[in-house]
Amino acid sequence: xxxxxxxxxxxxxxxxxxxxxxxxxxxxxxxxxxxxxxxxxxxxxxxxxxxxxxxxxxxxxxxxxxxxxxxxxxxxxxxxxxxxxxxxxxxxxxxxxxxxxxxxxxxxxxxxxxxxxxxxxxxxxxxxxxxxxxxxxxxxxxxxxxxxxxxxxxxxxxxxxxxxxxxxxxxxxxxxxxxxxxxxxxxxxxxxxxxxxxxxxxxxxxxxxxxxxxxxxxxxxxxxxxxxxxxxxxxxxxxxxxxxxxxxxxxxxxxxxxxxxxxxxxxxxxxxxxxxxxxxxxxxxxxxxxxxxxxxxxxxxxxxxxxxxxxxxxxxxxxxxxxxxxxxxxxxxxxxxxxxxxxxxxxxxxxxxxxxxxxxxxxxxxxxxxxxxxxxxxxxxxxxxxxxxxxxxxxxxxxxxxxxxxxxxxxxxxxxxxxxxxxxxxxxxxxxxxxxxxxxxxxxxxxxxxxxxxxxxxxxxxxxxxxxxxxxxxxxxxxxxxxxxxxxxxxxxxxxxxxxxxxxxxxxxxxxxxxxxxxxxxxxxxxxx
Amino acid sequence: xxxxxxxxxxxxxxxxxxxxxxxxxxxxxxxxxxxxxxxxxxxxxxxxxxxxxxxxxxxxxxxxxxxxxxxxxxxxxxxxxxxxxxxxxxxxxxxxxxxxxxxxxxxxxxxxxxxxxxxxxxxxxxxxxxxxxxxxxxxxxxxxxxxxxxxxxxxxxxxxxxxxxxxxxxxxxxxxxxxxxxxxxxxxxxxxxxxxxxxxxxxxxxxxxxxxxxxxxxxxxxxxxxxxxxxxxxx
Numbered sequence: 001x002x003x004x005x006x007x008x009x010x011x012x013x014x015x016x017x018x019x020x021x022x023x024x025x026x027x028x029x030x031x032x033x034x035x036x037x038x039x040x041x042x043x044x045x046x047x048x049x050x051x052x053x054x055x056x057x058x059x060x061x062x063x064x065x066x067x068x069x070x071x072x073x074x075x076x077x078x079x080x081x082x083x084x085x086x087x088x089x090x091x092x093x094x095x096x097x098x099x100x101x102x103x104x105x106x107x108x109x110x111x112x113x114x115x116x117x118x119x120x121x122x123x124x125x126x127x128x129x130x131x132x133x134x135x136x137x138x139x140x141x142x143x144x145x146x147x148x149x150x151x152x153x154x155x156x157x158x159x160x161x162x163x164x165x166x167x168x169x170x171x172x173x174x175x176x177x178x179x180x181x182x183x184x185x186x187x188x189x190x191x192x193x194x195x196x197x198x199x200x201x202x203x204x205x206x207x208x209x210x211x212x213x214x215x216x217x218x219x220x221x222x223x224x225x226x227x228x229x230x231x232x233x234x235x236x237x238x239x240x241x242x243x244x245x246x247x248x249x250x251x252x253x254x255x256x257x258x259x260x261x262x263x264x265x266x267x268x269x270x271x272x273x274x275x276x277x278x279x280x281x282x283x284x285x286x287x288x289x290x291x292x293x294x295x296x297x298x299x300x301x302x303x304x305x306x307x308x309x310x311x312x313x314x315x316x317x318x319x320x321x322x323x324x325x326x327x328x329x330x331x332x333x334x335x336x337x338x339x340x341x342x343x344x345x346x347x348x349x350x351x352x353x354x355x356x357x358x359x360x361x362x363x364x365x366x367x368x369x370x371x372x373x374x375x376x377x378x379x380x381x382x383x384x385x386x387x388x389x390x391x392x393x394x395x396x397x398x399x400x401x402x403x404x405x406x407x408x409x410x411x412x413x414x415x416x417x418x419x420x421x422x423x424x425x426x427x428x429x430x431x432x433x434x435x436x437x438x439x440x441x442x443x444x445x446x447x448x449x450x451x452x453x454x455x456x457x458x459x460x461x462x463x464x465x466x467x468x469x470x471x472x473x474x475x476x477x478x479x480x481x482x483x484x485x486x487x488x489x490x491x492x493x494x495x496x497x498x499x500x501x502x503x504x505x506x507x508x509x510x511x512x513x514x515x516x517x518x519x520x521x522x523x524x525x526x527x528x529x
Numbered sequence: 530x531x532x533x534x535x536x537x538x539x540x541x542x543x544x545x546x547x548x549x550x551x552x553x554x555x556x557x558x559x560x561x562x563x564x565x566x567x568x569x570x571x572x573x574x575x576x577x578x579x580x581x582x583x584x585x586x587x588x589x590x591x592x593x594x595x596x597x598x599x600x601x602x603x604x605x606x607x608x609x610x611x612x613x614x615x616x617x618x619x620x621x622x623x624x625x626x627x628x629x630x631x632x633x634x635x636x637x638x639x640x641x642x643x644x645x646x647x648x649x650x651x652x653x654x655x656x657x658x659x660x661x662x663x664x665x666x667x668x669x670x671x672x673x674x675x676x677x678x679x680x681x682x683x684x685x686x687x688x689x690x691x692x693x694x695x696x697x698x699x700x701x702x703x704x705x706x707x708x709x710x711x712x713x714x715x716x717x718x719x720x721x722x723x724x725x726x727x728x729x730x731x732x733x734x735x736x737x738x739x740x741x742x743x744x745x746x747x748x749x750x751x752x753x754x755x756x757x758x759x760x761x762x763x764x
Contacts, residue, residue: 297651300616302623309626317614320653377610381579383627384599450581517594521579 004107053134061208064223074154078161088274116151139230150222153248163265186212307389314370314397326401342413351414355427366438371395387516402435426494433501440508441465446519447512473500530555530708536584545571547732553708561712563729569712577604603675607682609662611654618650628673640668660686680711728756
């Protein structure tokens with residue numbers, strides 16, 4: 001049997017075997033599958049009863065923006081280290097073996113498709129939202145598979161960019177210039193339309209349906225193909241799809257024909273990814289998390305005394321990681337998106353809608369706080385102070401950050417949207433207190449499980465706890481909100497929710513008292529020593 | 530100084546440590562030896578209060594989770610975990626401030642000089658090699674003048690100069706009455722300073738041996754293989 005085919009088959013077989021030996025993981029997969037099937041059934045049901053549908057071209061715009069987001073990351077990767085196509089085991093065992101490098105590249109691309117499959121997995125959860133555009137199950141699969149294909153082509157593009165520009169600043173500059181240039185016609189078209197109509201929404205709609213958007217390589221082709229196929233224009237869909245495949249094919253041909261020795265080009269990315277993965281497995285989340293490649297050390301020193309040193313250390317780290325301190329890339333992107341939504345969708349959305357989206361995002365983003373990351377390093381456990389003080393000071397930075405975010409994400413948009421100022425203020429309180437509750441739930445999950453379970457199951461407990469702890473506040477808030485109605489109803493609902501969040505958060509912190517004494521340091525699992 | 534009584538640590542069905550009892554006296558170096566998977570790191574992490582366990586561990590009579598015990602304890606982990614965005618000097622400053630130390634700078638300066646870190650004070654944690662990170666980790670652990678120090682594979686990645694310095698540091702700490710536990714696979718590195726050896730297999734201490742119990746020409750290596758592989762010891 002061919003060695004690469006053997007590798008693929010044995011890896012797949014061992015993954016299945018591992019699943020059988022880890023019932024927790026198997027249950028999680030089954031649960032995930034059940035949720036997806038449930039959502040799909042819901043789509044089938046709701047698409048039949050839904051009469052009003054949003055125009056499909058809006059979906060094209062959203063899908064395009066989404067692919068562009070990944071494309072920008074891909075190009076950035078290409079300019080720094082290239083994309084991760086191989087594992088370190090491939091480098092150590094395959095690269096030195098007498099197997100044809102072209103076959104190895106093909107094997108890498110097949111593996112990439114598997115990784116992209118998981119990257120696009122979240123699309124399957126969007127069935128309910130997509131039904132608003134009249135997208136049925138078949139349409140969902142079209143969007144899903146086109147996204148996977150786009151991700152594969154993007155990874156190949158990243159490899160090509162790295163291969164062409166590695167160690168050549170002039171070429172890197174050219175790639176940046178070309179990247180900007182491909183978007184210029186589309187942006188210029190939008191500007192012209194806006195000047196003519198003075199209506200941003202109309203200008204946006206015109207731009208999305210124009211050929212300038214479709215012409216953007218990879219992102220435009222993917223979006224155009226998807227929407228054409230969803231709209232029943234199969235020939236157009238096939239043509240755009242063909243262009244995407246052809247683009248990927250040409251790049252693969254370039255790598256294979258012009259530079260067979262591509263090993264060096266993939267080495268840096270593979271080694272970096274391996275180091276991050278190793279660090280994450282060893283529980284060193286600080287090393288595993290992304291940090292800027294170049295950092296200028298100007299001001300130095302750490303303040304505080306006792307447990308408060310944790311807070312001052314976090315401030316130093318935050319301001320060193322990002323010169324604007326709390327205004328990191330996540331804050332900036334979220335702020336720009338909310339600002340754009342507030343400007344363009346005035347009259348369609350209010351601050352409560354933004355609050356809902358932010359609360360969903362916060363469930364996932366809370367783990368990025370330095371306080372929770374601190375639990376993965378031994379220092380916080382060894383500092384001779386009470387666990388309560390240590391937990392408090394280690395999360396203070398996040399509280400400040402959330403307060404600033406609440407002003408940016410809810411206060412300013414609240415003014416732009418022209419709603420009631422008190423509602424915006426109440427939303428800010430709800431958002432900030434929700435973060436506090438999420439922190440409490442994280443500590444409580446650790447306290448109850450002792451963190452002596454797999455990270456996947458710990459995450460499952462966390463999500464379950466979020467749902468269970470939010471329900472007693474959410475239900476009365478919704479009941480009161482809808483019964484009273486209007487601004488007063490909204491204000492009452494937000495007040496009830498905020499009050500509950502504060503109460504539940506305090507309860508969580510009280511129940512997770514002495515958490516640092518009663519849990520295993522996360523990821524401190526037997527290392528075989 | 531360090532008292533471990535009937536320690537058992539389980540990870541689900543796996544028992545990593547089974548009913549371990551161990552005493553480390555002031556001014557003594559206890560060496561943990563054993564093959565991979567014997568439970569040495571688990572024992573060390575339990576002593577440092579990083580894991581939950583059954584049984585009891587005290588440091589100078591204080592429960593190992595108490596602030597008093599933590600103040601007396603220094604820990605050098607197997608994998609040096611530094612903060613990527615802090616400089617070498619800031620790591621030491623952070624530890625000094627967290628432990629409420631005054632006048633820590635001369636001692637910190639001395640430690641950095643000994644481990645050849647003085648010219649790298651403004652290097653970030655993420656810019657350091659693994660060996661350099663290990664040196665910072667050692668400096669952080671002994672900066673607080675601990676009365677008990679726990680080393681988990683401290684020599685991995687260190688250059689010859691740092692290995693020599695660490696050996697000297699261990700000898701100095703012994704003289705000052707510091708109780709030490711060290712887990713290592715490099716048996717020859719502790720040959721000079723050890724007082725007690727615990728040879729661990731399958732989560733238990735298979736044999737505890739004091740230096741004076743070794744007869745004639747036999748050494749730690751002979752003892753280790755006699756327990757783990759059943760070889761006869763040299764006379």
